[in-house]
Amino acid sequence: MASILLLHSALGLRPGVHDFAERLRGHGHEVSVPDFYRGHVFDVEAEGIAHRDAHPEYFEHVRAVADELPDDTVLAGFSLGSFFAQRLAAKRPGARAAILMHSVAAPRPPWSGVPVQVHRYATDPWISPPDVDALAEAVRDSGAPFEDHVTSGRGHLFTDPQGPDFDEAARDATIERILGFLDEGEAA
Numbered sequence: 001m002a003s004i005l006l007l008h009s010a011l012g013l014r015p016g017v018h019d020f021a022e023r024l025r026g027h028g029h030e031v032s033v034p035d036f037y038r039g040h041v042f043d044v045e046a047e048g049i050a051h052r053d054a055h056p057e058y059f060e061h062v063r064a065v066a067d068e069l070p071d072d073t074v075l076a077g078f079s080l081g082s083f084f085a086q087r088l089a090a091k092r093p094g095a096r097a098a099i100l101m102h103s104v105a106a107p108r109p110p111w112s113g114v115p116v117q118v119h120r121y122a123t124d125p126w127i128s129p130p131d132v133d134a135l136a137e138a139v140r141d142s143g144a145p146f147e148d149h150v151t152s153g154r155g156h157l158f159t160d161p162q163g164p165d166f167d168e169a170a171r172d173a174t175i176e177r178i179l180g181f182l183d184e185g186e187a188a
Contacts, residue, residue: 001027001028001029001099002029002068002072002074002096002097002182003029003030003032003069003070003072003073003074003163004021004024004029004030004031004032004071004073004074004076004099005032005034005066005075005076005085005088006020006021006024006032006033006076006077006081007034007036007062007064007076007077007078007079007080007081007082007084007085008036008077008078008080008082009076009077009079009080009081009102009157010034010042010045010048010049010051010052010079011041011042011043011045011048011125011157011160011163012037012039012040012042012048012051012133012175013033013035013036013037013039013041013062013063014041014160014162015161015162015164016159016160016161016163016166017033017078017160018033018041018130019161020025020078020159020175021033023175024175024178024179025151027179028103029182031154032065032069034061034062034065034070036058036062036065037051037058038140040151041078041134043162047055048080051104052072052080054134055164058082058115059087059088062084062088063088066088066092071092071094071095072094072095072096073091073095073096074095074096074097074098074099074182075088075091075095075097075098075099075174076097076098076099076101076156076178077100077103077113078102078103078159078160079101079102079103079126079156079157080103080153081103082099082100082101082102082103082104083103083105083138085098085099085125086100086104086105086107086116086135089106089112089114089116090107090108090111090112090114091112091187092112092114093112093113093114095112096114096115096182097115097116097117097129097164097181097182098114098115098116099117099178099181100117100118101118101119101121101159101174102119102120102121102124102126102127102156102159103122103126103127104118104127104128104131104132104135104155105121105131105135106128106130106131106134106135107134107135107138107139109141110138110141110142111135111138111139111141111142111144111167112142113142113143113144114139114142114144115139115144115145115146115181116135116136116144116145116146116147117147117177117178117181118132118135118146118147118148118149119149119151119159119174119177119178120132120148120149120150120151121150121151121152121153121154121155121156121158121187122150122151122152122153123154123155124154124155124156125156126156132145132148137150138177143157145184147177147181149152149174149177151167151170151173153167153170155167158170158171159171159174163168
């Protein structure tokens, strides 16, 4: 089973993140869910982003948490947490995988060789399809697998039951795909 670092979105550590972590734990994975917002939680995206912007030190806190975990930890996140997970994975070649939900950034080549799995809506205001293509190319060029799971529809955080874009079937499919991805990596 995997050690997973699961990072919350710019809305903070909301109940949906804990629920997602529990679902992964239910399959035997060890999941760390740090609260790098230190208790601040938001319902409005703009407020969460303003909070993030006022605290550039949050990434260093996340990096410190990651440094305490095994080198082969899966780096996963939701939106802002996905951005942090991708940044960590780019410089952590021993990571088992990067699971990016609701966010993808253009990579700074070369990629580290870490397998990547993306989960997103077909139309997401926070994701640029050329960034997804660039990451896919960099990951594949490094010799690692890349999966891009696109849920039809428009929106952002479909895994958050408290959010307006929640889609229970998409959330459940995301969890199943993550479990399959991790099982494949274990068999390799």
